[in-house]
């Protein structure tokens with residue numbers, strides 16, 4: 001079950017607010033799914049956005065809408081933000097995560113269009129096409145002023161070899177350019193496979209005749225191309241930015257062009273958009289487009305469909321495909337670990353009931369088959385269960401890690417092939433004040449989930465319904481006295497397990513009962529001789 005969707009609070013029809021222009025064809029899946037009322041309001045002024053967001057369950061944007069903390073905090077029902085495109089720098093991800101709002105994007109749909117636009121900009125820059133066009137429209141036939149340079153045999157430096165950077169590199173090879181690239185994830189092998197050279201950032205910017213950037217805009221990449229970087233480049237270098245404004249320091253670029261270091265720049269994106277009236281646009285060496293990299297019929301249809309489908313999945317309680325603020329795992333891994341989502345959450349919830357002392361350290365251990373997979377989503381589910389006791393339903397997969405961090409709870413994950421005879425085993429351990437507790441569980445073939453260990457006691461309990469855990473002295477009579485008292489209170493026992501500690505002396509009873517056990521009934525149980533502790537868990 002998609003745990004985030006569980007928090008859907010009411011039965012009114014969900015509302016999807018769309019505040020940037022989306023392709024009409026791309027909206028079709030959303031219209032056909034009829035999962036929500038669509039409110040299509042592109043270009044909503046800020047004050048109206050703050051009003052409209054109040055009732056929205058989902059918000060879909062492109063790069064135009066600034067989804068700030070103020071917007072997110074004005075939302076009362078918002079559970080998902082969809083970005084019909086790649087860059088999420090217009091969305092305050094921290095604010096969304098803190099609120100448990102999942103952010104999804106459409107990372108593949110506009111790759112091709114952005115790569116084609118980059119090549120078009122680089123070619124136009126090399127051959128002065130926009131300037132020559134403008135001159136012709138002004139009635140001039142000037143062939144001397146627009147002599148360009150060839151791309152062939154020039155070196156293209158690609159900074160950021162992700163989806164778009166890699167497509168640009170492939171196309172540049174088709175122009176018979178030499179390509180050198182820097183990306184923290186670029187290996188020598190991959191570079192070799194692509195027929196390009198891998199270099200450090202400095203090697204790339206020193207070697208290149210043309211430099212194109214394709215990183216996201218983050219604090220690490222803001223002004224990556226600055227005055228110092230320009231200083232290291234070849235004289236006459238040409239710069240292309242079809243990624244994000246802010247990766248290049250615009251003032252430094254202006255100075256580098258004016259000073260003759262940079263021969264020209266092709267810009268599709270800017271530090272502040274809309275970008276009009278800026279001094280860079282007054283330079284004859286600069287050509288520019290108004291953030292058109294993804295503006296093709298094909299890309300717009302594709303990103304709207306992709307993000308729309310993820311919003312539909314989410315509203316239907318299914319896992320999303322392209323989460324930005326959640327660890328995303330492959331379809332294959334998801335298929336293996338998804339059956340354990342509820343078990344992990346229930347183990348966390350159960351464990352949280354074993355002590356009232358503050359939780360400080362959590363370790364989630366994965367044994368057997370599970371050790372082969374990326375289990376971060378399971379760890380988040382376990383954390384969600386652990387935190388729910390005190391934080392209630394506003395804890396979900398998205399904010400579980402943030403909340404753990406903000407309460408200084410350390411969370412560790414361990415994997416081992418050893419699963420104590422089970423095919424898979426999840427053990428959640430926690431330090432709670434001066435106490436240490438653990439609960440382990442598994443999925444039994446065809447029989448569903450089982451809790452198989454509580455602290456040092458071996459048990460076999462279905463994690464469902466009203467559970468009662470009683471710690472008592474290991475001696476005759478305790479079980480009978482508990483049974484009698486529950487009968488007096490008209491509490492029917494559905495299942496009962498007893499276990500004794502390996503050290504001896506202490507024992508536990510794990511009961512499943514038909515109705516919730518009230519605090520006064522717990523009080524009466526505690527008055528029975530030799531009962532040390534009574535804990536209830538409702539799963």
Ligand SMILES: NC(=O)c1ccc[n+]([C@@H]2O[C@H](COP(=O)([O-])OP(=O)(O)OC[C@H]3O[C@@H](n4cnc5c(N)ncnc54)[C@H](O)[C@@H]3O)[C@@H](O)[C@H]2O)c1
Nearest residue numbers: 086087114160161162163164183214215216242243293294
């Ligand atoms: N102009 C447009 O309309 C348009 C269209 C689509 C995407 N974009 C932008 O293009 C950029 C790239 O998109 P993508 O889909 O290729 O993303 P991607 O996530 O596939 O690739 C980004 C790459 O940048 C690398 N990277 C991160 N930090 C780096 C650093 N400091 N130095 C070098 N490399 C670094 C990452 O390792 C990754 O490989 C994004 O900023 C996106 O918003 C713009």
Ligand SMILES: O=C(O)[C@H](O)COP(=O)(O)O
Nearest residue numbers: 062063064085086087294
């Ligand atoms: O990051 C992106 O996907 C591009 O910048 C496209 O932005 P847009 O959706 O506003 O065209």
